[in-house]
Amino acid sequence: MRLVINWAASCGGCDVSLLDCREVVMSLAEHDVLYWPVALDFKQKDLKALEDKSMDFGIVNGAIRTSEQEEELKIVREKCKVLVAYGSCACFGGIPGLANQFDRESILRRAYVEAQSNLEGQEVIPKPETEIDGFQLTLPEFFDSVKPLDRVVKVDYYVPGCPPSSSTIEEFARSLSNPPERRFFASDKSLCHDCPRNQTKGAKKIAKINRPHELKADEECLLEQGELCMGFATRGGCGGRCISVNMPCRGCYGKLPAMVDVGDAISTIASITGNGEDYIPAPKIFDALNAVKDPVGLFYQFSLPSSLINSFSADRSK
Amino acid sequence: MRKITIPNTRLEGHGRVDILLDDDGNVKDAYFQVIEFRGFEKFCEGRYVEELPRITPKICGVCPGAHHMASSKACDAVYGVNIPSTARKLRELYYNAHMVHSHILHFYALAAPDLLLKNEEAAKRNIFGLIELLGKNVVMEVIESRGYAQKIQEIIAGHPIYPVSSIPGGLSKPLDEEDRKNIEEMAKKLIEFGKKGLEIFESLILRDEEIKNLLEEDLYSHRTYYAGMVDSNGKVNFYDGRIRAVSPEGKEIAMFDPQNYLDHITERVEEWSYIKFPYLKNVGWKGFVDGTDSGIYRVNSLARLNVADGMATPLAQEAYERFYDYFGQKPVHNILAYHWARLIEIMYSAERVLELAVDEEITDRDVKVDLGKADGEGVGVVEAPRGTLYHHYITDRNGVTQKVNLIVATVQNNAAINLSVKKVAQNLIKNGKADEKLLNMVEMAVRAYDPCLACASHSLPLNVKLHRI
Numbered sequence: 028m029r030l031v032i033n034w035a036a037s038c039g040g041c042d043v044s045l046l047d048c049r050e051v052v053m054s055l056a057e058h059d060v061l062y063w064p065v066a067l068d069f070k071q072k073d074l075k076a077l078e079d080k081s082m083d084f085g086i087v088n089g090a091i092r093t094s095e096q097e098e099e100l101k102i103v104r105e106k107c108k109v110l111v112a113y114g115s116c117a118c119f120g121g122i123p124g125l126a127n128q129f130d131r132e133s134i135l136r137r138a139y140v141e142a143q144s145n146l147e148g149q150e151v152i153p154k155p156e157t158e159i160d161g162f163q164l165t166l167p168e169f170f171d172s173v174k175p176l177d178r179v180v181k182v183d184y185y186v187p188g189c190p191p192s193s194s195t196i197e198e199f200a201r202s203l204s205n206p207p208e209r210r211f212f213a214s215d216k217s218l219c220h221d222c223p224r225n226q227t228k229g230a231k232k233i234a235k236i237n238r239p240h241e242l243k244a245d246e247e248c249l250l251e252q253g254e255l256c257m258g259f260a261t262r263g264g265c266g267g268r269c270i271s272v273n274m275p276c277r278g279c280y281g282k283l284p285a286m287v288d289v290g291d292a293i294s295t296i297a298s299i300t301g302n303g304e305d306y307i308p309a310p311k312i313f314d315a316l317n318a319v320k321d322p323v324g325l326f327y328q329f330s331l332p333s334s335l336i337n338s339f340s341a342d343r344s345k
Numbered sequence: 346m347r348k349i350t351i352p353n354t355r356l357e358g359h360g361r362v363d364i365l366l367d368d369d370g371n372v373k374d375a376y377f378q379v380i381e382f383r384g385f386e387k388f389c390e391g392r393y394v395e396e397l398p399r400i401t402p403k404i405c406g407v408c409p410g411a412h413h414m415a416s417s418k419a420c421d422a423v424y425g426v427n428i429p430s431t432a433r434k435l436r437e438l439y440y441n442a443h444m445v446h447s448h449i450l451h452f453y454a455l456a457a458p459d460l461l462l463k464n465e466e467a468a469k470r471n472i473f474g475l476i477e478l479l480g481k482n483v484v485m486e487v488i489e490s491r492g493y494a495q496k497i498q499e500i501i502a503g504h505p506i507y508p509v510s511s512i513p514g515g516l517s518k519p520l521d522e523e524d525r526k527n528i529e530e531m532a533k534k535l536i537e538f539g540k541k542g543l544e545i546f547e548s549l550i551l552r553d554e555e556i557k558n559l560l561e562e563d564l565y566s567h568r569t570y571y572a573g574m575v576d577s578n579g580k581v582n583f584y585d586g587r588i589r590a591v592s593p594e595g596k597e598i599a600m601f602d603p604q605n606y607l608d609h610i611t612e613r614v615e616e617w618s619y620i621k622f623p624y625l626k627n628v629g630w631k632g633f634v635d636g637t638d639s640g641i642y643r644v645n646s647l648a649r650l651n652v653a654d655g656m657a658t659p660l661a662q663e664a665y666e667r668f669y670d671y672f673g674q675k676p677v678h679n680i681l682a683y684h685w686a687r688l689i690e691i692m693y694s695a696e697r698v699l700e701l702a703v704d705e706e707i708t709d710r711d712v713k714v715d716l717g718k719a720d721g722e723g724v725g726v727v728e729a730p731r732g733t734l735y736h737h738y739i740t741d742r743n744g745v746t747q748k749v750n751l752i753v754a755t756v757q758n759n760a761a762i763n764l765s766v767k768k769v770a771q772n773l774i775k776n777g778k779a780d781e782k783l784l785n786m787v788e789m790a791v792r793a794y795d796p797c798l799a800c801a802s803h804s805l806p807l808n809v810k811l812h813r814i
Contacts, residue, residue: 325393
């Protein structure tokens with residue numbers, strides 16, 4: 028089997044997750060991996076030199092944010108029969124996608140001009156072309172927003188997770204030789220379905236939304252303790268790793284197939300909040316709203332670029 | 346005039362080296378550029394501060410644990426709390442396992458091919474090539490040992506690449522006795538593996554004349570300042586301590602509490618790279634030059650050893666002494682010594698994991714304190730695998746983040762990496778002749794620093810405004 032593994036706007040954790048699977052590393056040694064910048068010394072010219080559709084699989088992690096990443100993604104697409112979006116950034120935009128909430132100028136200024144440790148008075152911001160002694164030094168061009176892979180090219184399979192769990196990876200690796208019909212390597216059911224704390228659920232209402240450090244009981248359903256655990260709206264497959272250490276799910280496996288948008292979860296939370304009242308008076312609504320000061324960061328932590336509010340806002344800004 | 350561009354491989358993230366040749370084909374200048382960019386400082390604004398120990402590890406998937414630790418320490422400081430002793434020990438245990446994972450990954454998967462397979466063609470110079478050279482069993486042992494380090498992190502933090510258990514005020518979960526026993530067993534195996542790594546360095550690398558010469562010659566050397574964290578006895582510590590900086594002659598020029606970092610470090614911006622160029626404020630920026638007058642300083646394994654008085658565990662201390670005996674000087678300035686220093690640090694971390702795993706307090710159930718209102722500002726600092734890592738948060742009274750400043754490890758080596766690629770390129774590339782092996786020797790100058798470009802480029806410019814829902 029002939030493979031290409033590439034990264035775009037990513038942290039490297041997806042590549043580490045592959046290296047963490049001993050079986051996967053050993054089986055990669057049996058295959059021809061013809062491009063994998065983090066581990067092998069093939070350069071972009073070698074990737075370009077491959078014949079079109081000569082690779083069986085292209086596995087790409089990270090989201091797309093620069094011209095260079097988009098160009099490489101298109102090359103990988105051309106060279107590969109099957110393209111796999113690997114990890115939450117490739118599938119949904121991931122955590123770096125939270126940047127879609129801010130404009131370009133303020134992000135640049137924060138890093139290069141305003142940061143407390145910067146040289147005072149220096150107002151230099153990196154730019155695409157710099158001339159030094161008659162030579163051009165270039166930096167890639169940036170796009171207006173972080174995009175998941177399928178906004179740029181056709182994606183055949185999705186392997187979600189930040190990073191994908193070892194069971195997800197093993198299932199995916201096994202399927203390389205016999206590609207399945209389903210396109211998502213995750214459960215169609217919610218994480219609650221696999222959660223060991225599911226049995227503790229009592230269909231209770233939540234009196235107050237709590238923050239993770241306010242958690243009291245170790246073994247009970249986090250949502251019913253008032254934690255904004257996103258497990259009920261998130262595909263299973265991760266093995267409940269955050270919950271295993273008493274921390275709420277933040278949705279890295281993506282929304283359930285039946286949901287239109289991750290934001291659907293907000294109405295679910297609204298419907299179970301309150302002390303059993305049918306009617307909440309206005310001042311209490313403000314209290315409830317105040318309790319969630321960062322809805323984008325909590326509900327869309329891994330998925331803002333693939334969400335409806337992202338496209339809505341992108342259209343509005345035009 | 347001609348430009349040679351090397352897209353970097355076998356390191357974390359997107360970088361490249363541009364070598365500028367004059368009309369005779371000799372190197373006029375060389376630049377190490379980081380060509381990616383995200384926006385963590387900005388997009389962390391408005392988030393609950395306790396989400397940052399979950400969000401900031403996504404800066405880097407190779408050293409997520411470093412960001413998880415620095416971030417939760419900054420959160421503790423924002424709330425003005427001291428965490429319970431057991432929580433502190435568990436974090437340190439977790440964090441030393443993290444160092445083992447990261448150093449194993451860099452040394453064996455990314456760096457060792459340069460040292461052991463340097464004369465092989467590019468297609469063989471990688472981890473799979475090592476399987477052929479060292480045998481499947483040795484490579485399996487490497488993978489297995491890294492697996493133990495990952496497993497220990499998973500037990501404490503939920504997942505090795507996505508750690509979540511460290512929160513303001515301590516940890517979300519105490520350690521069970523069964524898990525403790527498991528960690529103790531794995532730590533013992535890691536100690537054996539640590540010894541083996543040092544043996545491999547002695548028997549395979551130090552006996553290779555070519556590499557030995559490179560380690561001892563001037564080609565890969567620079568005289569710069571060094572900075573790193575030390576404990577109250579002056580020994581290397583990754584989780585907590587004070588920052589010591591030493592001059593190229595080894596003289597202490599600063600010793601400061603991490604929260605006072607702004608008194609000592611300033612960052613410059615160059616328009617041709619997306620990562621900044623920190624330098625020692627009190628020495629000053631003199632351009633891309635080394636020496637006592639230039640404020641360029643270095644971090645990461647070699648720097649930590651250079652600033653410290655030794656290692657806090659016996660086997661690592663022995664290896665530390667052997668290291669300085671070999672070079673016959675301190676500080677050591679040769680960047681290929683970073684690799685050796687990493688193996689000494691694996692030894693230390695493995696020993697430290699075991700010490701903590703048998704600490705009688707380690708399974709205590711008291712691992713978090715209640716928080717009051719946020720104090721509004723906090724700095725959290727650890728030694729990341731790649732050097733000192735600073736997280737600095739300003740929040741409102743509710744713990745909602747207002748400002749974030751980050752100085753990551755790799756950025757602090759940025760100026761020095763530029764010095765190194767230029768020096769190696771200038772010495773090796775003559776009359777326009779630069780074959781693939783020579784260019785790889787230039788890249789070796791980058792790899793020695795184990796730069797993490799995802800870490801370094803935590804900024805991303807974007808144009809889309811979103812309306813808060």
